[in-house]
Amino acid sequence: MKARKVVLVDAIRTAFGRAGEKGVFWNTRADDMVVKVIRELMRRNPQLKPEMVEENAWGVFCQEKDQGLTLGRTSVILSGLPETVAGYSIDRMCAGGMSAITTAASAIALGGCDVAIAGGVEHMGHHPMGATADPNPRFLTDKLVDQSAMSMGMTAENLHDMFPEISKEMTDEYSMLCQQKAAKAIQSGKIGEMIVPMTVYTKNGWVVADKDEQPRPETTLEGLGKLKTPFRVMGKVTAGNSSGLNDGAAGCILMTAEKAEELGLQPKMELKAFAYAGVKPEIMGIGPIPATHRALKNAGLTIDDIGLIELNEAFAVQAIAFMNEFGLKFPDEPKMNIYGGAIAFGHPLASSGVRLACHLMHGFKEHPEVKYGLTTMCVGLGQGGTVIWKNLQRDGKKESKDRKE
Amino acid sequence: MAEAPTLFFTSYYNSRVGKIAIVTMDNGQDYKKPNTFGEAALASLHKAINNIEADKDIKGMMLCGKHYIFAAGADLMQVPFINTFEQGRQIGAAGHAAMKRIMDLKIPTLAAINGAALGGGLEIALYCDYRTVSKSVPAIAFPECFLGLVPGWGGSTLTPRLIGPEKALELIVYNALNQNRMLDGAKAFQMGLADRLFESVEFFDQSLALLVDLIDGKEKIERPVPDMSKVKQHCEAARNYADMRVHGAAPAPYRAIELIESACDLSKSVEECFANEDKALGDLIKSRQCKAGVYSFDLVQRRAKKPVGRPKDIKPRPINKVGIIGAGLMASQLALLFLRRYGVPVVMKDIKQEFLDKGLGYIKGELSALVSKGRMTKAKADHLFHITIGTLDWKDFADCDFVIEAVFEEMPIKQQVFAQAEEVISPNCVLATNTSSLSVTEMASKLKNPERVVGFHFFNPVAVLPLLEIIKGEKTDEITLATAFECAKKLKKNAILVKDSPAFLVNRILTKLLTDCFQMVEEGATFEQVDEACLSLGLPMAPFELLAFVGTAVAYHVGETCHKAWPERFPLNDRLQKMVEARIGNIYDGMGPGKKVNPKVAEIFANRGDKEFVKEEILDRILTNLTLEIDHILKEKVVKDPKDIDTAMLLGAGWPFFNGGITLYLDVVGYTPKVLQKVFFTF
Secondary structure, X not given: OOOOOEXXXXXXXXXXXXXXXXXXXXXXXXXXXXXXXXXXXXXXXXXXXXXXXXXXXXXXXXXXXXXXXXXXXXXXXXXXXXXXXXXXXXXXXXXXXXXXXXXXXXXXXXXXXXXXXXXXXXEOOOOOOOOOOOOOOHHHHOOOOOHHHHXXXXXXXXXXXXXXXXXXHHHXXXXXXXXXXXXXXXXOOHHHHHEOOEEEEEOOEEEEEOOOOOOOOOOOHHXXXXXXXXXXXXXXXXXXXXXXXXXXXXXXXXXXXXXXXXXXXXXXXXXXXXXXXXXXXXXXXXXXHHHHHHHHHHHOOOHHHEEEEEEOOOEHHHHHHHHHHOOOOOOOOOXXXXXXXXXXXXXXXXXXXXXXXXXXXXXHHHOOOOOEEXXXXXXXXXXXXXXXXXXXXXXXXXXXXXXXX | OOOOOOEEEEEEEEEOOEEEEEEXXXXXXXXXXXXXXXXHHHHHHHHHHHHHHHOOOXXXXXXXXXXXXXXXXXXXXXXXXXXXXXXXXXXXXXXXXXXXXXXXXXXXXXXXXXXXXXXXXXXXXXXXXXXXXEOOOOOEEOOHHHHOOOOOOOHHHHHHHHHHHHHHHHHHHHHHHOOOOOEOHHHHHHHOOOOEEEOOOOHHHHHHHHHHHHXXXXXXXXXXXXXXXXXXXXXXXXXXXXXXXXXXXXXXXHHHHHHHHHHOOOOOOHHHHHHHHHHHHHHHHOOHHHHHHXXXXXXXXXXXXXXXXXXXOOOOOXXXXXXXXXXXXXXHHHHHHHHHHHOOOEEEEOOOHHHHHHHXXXXXXXXXXXXXXXXXXXXXXXXXXXXXXXXXXXHHHOOOOEEEEOOOOOHHHHHHHHHHHHHHOOOOOEEEEOOOOOOHHHHHOOOOOHHHEEEEEEOOOOOOOOEEEEEEOOOOOHHHHHHHHHHHHHOOOEEEEEEOOOOOOHHHHHHHHHHHHHHHHHHOOOHHHHHHHHHOOOOOOOHHHHHHHXXXXXXXXXXXXXXXXOOOOOOOOHHHHHHHHOOOOOOEEOOOOOOEEOHHHHHHOOOOOOOOOOHHHHHHHHHHHHHHHHHHHHHOOOOOOHHHHHHHHHHHOOOOHHHOOOHHHHHHOOHHHHHHOXXXXXX
16 A cells, blocks of 8 residues: 655644643643644634544643543544544653654555544643653662663753763753744744634633743853752753743644645645654653654655754753764754754643644745754653654745656 | 632733733632622722723723633622611612723723623623623523512613613513523523623633724624613513512512613613612612522522431432332322433332323323423433333332332321332332321331331422422431432432421421411402412412412312311311312312302302401411411421521422511511510521
């Protein structure tokens, strides 16, 4: 069977809030955030009739309470999609949303369905990471993993040990630039275009959540230098050079290229290839490196073919390790995270993979000269995931040149 | 008393048209404690408006409730303490002063009615320029007339000016007097109370988008101009309706009609109309009808939710199969109720197949009626009928957990069916009796396990009246009682624990009333005269009309039971007995105005006394005797608290809220002090 072309038609997300009582989403249910994203996707694409959606795939790490009961199905009912739409939840920790995209896309490619919604959500305020997990004691008794593998901050410290050439000053500099890029993108209205405002209940009444809560445009190197290193005495990883704990949801519409054409929807990018790869849990941050090598190989491309990179900055050290591996320019590689990354926006686990796609979609539009881009992220317990996308928002001339290839 | 005050919180949203103020009414409690407006709330509203007025950048305001609740109106906790016209008038004026500031804002305002909006909670929305309402809102109403008040914070003025007198009267007068009927969001929208109807899922987002669109002209609201041409006719019809419901016994609805009529005169300024509302509140809040209304509301809405007498810390037994002895109309109604509320198999036992067929036919008919009304799916109805079993064999009761009898009101028959049931059921199965007057203790006396017998007295029609008297026999044990109370709760009935004594509570009071009525007719009063006098109390139905509903045979039978216990206070009426023997069910031919005494009845009641009665004398007799009887009831501890009596009369007999059931009325109009030199009321 020949695989069908899968395109991404649109992507949108909620604002990303700070996890915890002070965060804007503290009194908002995760499933309601998912519903908001689904309804906004449908509203923005009226050519896509609700009954045409066949699958609703949602990545979510903690699948209980307001994220439980098969969120992919509950959100069909709650968002008013027809009951004929099927749905499921999927988990790959941080890469839940990315997995929802690649799994739904695989189904579309194989003819399992023509149209799917894929998204990711994590309300880390309601579901502190791993709070209800019960890890098998053999992990430690049989020395299957180092104790530090269970703490993401410690795995980042481990990466510093592994790459002594990456100093704390470098991670702080990287992080400050990230905040500055994000501030610029926010200022220009670019980020606002990606966020659907949502009226949410707080202890001070209803407010409109339309901005990310995490970005700190005022960040300075001096300020970053003063932050505590909670994971290690005299360590290097701080709240300032990592991504934080957040609440957020992001979703996208996937379909066959044919269906998009039939409906008159402008596809934004085509899913060209993807790969996941496992690494040692203690150094999970290097996951994107083998995953990207594998994905490039699957696509028959090299890193030089890639014009835009969206890497989920769980930690600055992990981003810099990736840059070093692929010969990207430190501290500010012009094709990587052009609107800033997770250090500024936050990382509501399973939603991030879809946020990356959303950023790339907008990056492609701004850079019609770019033909390929990739989204990549590291995953707790030692994985990486990479998706390679082809830009479909290029002007006609370049498009015809592509065809000749 | 220390209720959390409702505060007005303001947040700001930078929309494409500029800054929008989002004002949320919230008392910080969950939906069970709705937002209400007292002094602190109004002060908070003033403060919120001050801030909005001061900020010249604000382009619009959206007013919101908390989850599930917009606002439930004025804080009624203050009503009992208001005793002068001026105090009441002030309450009206304070509300107007605060809320009118919303109307006077120079920016567009929108009320987003996301949840229940009652009384003042609906009024505050009317001060906004626009309104949206959510499809999921279950309750929008002006309950004021029901409670003895008028919508006096602008409702009686702004409603007719928005939707016209006809709909305003429907909302404020007709619905309030019709068991406080409420509208859902869709109906409120159809009525014109709201300009847009939105799904609940993105209600505030859509409401906010509408406000922004209205500000920059992308959307326009068009409303029909209310038709003021037939104000007089509509108000006249409403007065007639009020007469029919309260017979002049409660002033509020008449006052509301007056306010609506006056507000439809558009030459009057809003301020003038508001001043009239203030005066109406001044007169009404201090009135006994209003105090009683608030008292009744508290009894039914709050006190009755936690039934007095339910054994604490005892786990009720589960009920997984129900047995019903009998298949007559009452039995069939009970079967239907258990099927709908419990959804467990129900076995009906009778002695003849034809009786069973009739009962099962009734159930099938009622289920299909629910299906055709769209209130139940066909599959569900089929399933429920499938688990309804008609039987002639006691053995089918073997695995029942709860068996209730609804056979003839004769002690030997009841004792016999219980004994037969006991042979097959397990010792844990509850045996309940729906007797309306017989002794539960005596009924249980011949059983092996008398501790599992309990009285479970419903009121007819079972599906409508929410009261259930639970009667504890001498030997009834706690777990049986706990199971009975849990069962009542699942059946959505308000249970009241009543001592095992003749005719229990509600029927004893009604029977005393009816006995006096017959006695006066015997002495020379006419049926119509007696009925008319009783209606002037505000009773929902005249006693001799009620008799037709109850049935002469049942009424006579209950009278007999009471007569045995208290022969002097409950004399038997031979003429009523003759009516029973002649199978005459109704005193009158026809109902309501124009009714005439049935000639056969007139014949039976020939040669009575020739005493002339006036209305006051009739009432004096009735009220004096009710006072005495209620005193007996309390002394005998049939129930412990006069509030139980009032709750029972409100819920089981439909006696009016504005009388506070009965004991509060007797206290306030002076009968308890006069007859007993005390009052019933206790804190």
